[in-house]
Amino acid sequence: xxxxxxxxxSNGIGSFGGFMEGNIVDFNDRSDEFAWADVFxxxxxxxxxxxxxxxxALKGTYEKEDNGNIKSxxxxxxxxxxxxxxxxxxxxxxxxxxxxxxxxxxxxLDSYLNINHVAKNALESENYPYGIFxxxxxxxxxxxxxxxxxxxxxxxxxxxxxxxxxxVAFLKQKNLIKEYTGExxxxxxxxxxxxxxxx
Numbered sequence: 001x002x003x004x005x006x007x008x009x010s011n012g013i014g015s016f017g018g019f020m021e022g023n024i025v026d027f028n029d030r031s032d033e034f035a036w037a038d039v040f041x042x043x044x045x046x047x048x049x050x051x052x053x054x055x056x057a058l059k060g061t062y063e064k065e066d067n068g069n070i071k072s073x074x075x076x077x078x079x080x081x082x083x084x085x086x087x088x089x090x091x092x093x094x095x096x097x098x099x100x101x102x103x104x105x106x107x108x109l110d111s112y113l114n115i116n117h118v119a120k121n122a123l124e125s126e127n128y129p130y131g132i133f134x135x136x137x138x139x140x141x142x143x144x145x146x147x148x149x150x151x152x153x154x155x156x157x158x159x160x161x162x163x164x165x166x167x168v169a170f171l172k173q174k175n176l177i178k179e180y181t182g183e184x185x186x187x188x189x190x191x192x193x194x195x196x197x198x199x
Contacts, residue, residue, distance in 0.1 A: 016147075017135050017179070019165065021128035021156045022047045022054065024086065024118055029110035038062045038096055039075060041110065043082065045132060045149070046123065054134055056149035058082055062096055069094040078151040085130055085153040086117040131156045133168045136180035145180040 022045035031040045040059040047054055063073035070092065083091055089101035098106040106112045119125055133150035152167045154160035171177045
């Protein structure tokens, strides 16, 4: 009997990427693992085009006022892209501590989000309420490409997807998203690094 070798294109691995629908199946707060990070939360999406999940890392540091209070910054924008999409009306207070919409302290953000903002039986669900953009990013120092998820998470509606497509087009125009096509970038192209891109 001949060996079985899956067709990578048919299961979404070879040509994986672009605009897609997804369902959040897990939040994992890893902030304690990284001394530099004020926020590091892995958000796992199940997508219908692949047997493997897609992980978006919401990570970064706050910009702060002289008194230590956080101020408007790209990390806050990324936090609220996600929270607005999942319907979470809480967030960080001025000192960066997590609170719910009533101002009550949240001790474990991932536990709170998993209980309140992950659908029951999410892993078995065929409902994909969110829209995401996924691409491969070449990292010169590692000599390999990594899967990235655009920080703007939207509802999987006509309006939401149009908003996401407009946002991604803007980022591409500004050269903030460079999609790896399988060809190693030449030396005259600016290499990308694995650090957070501040959208």
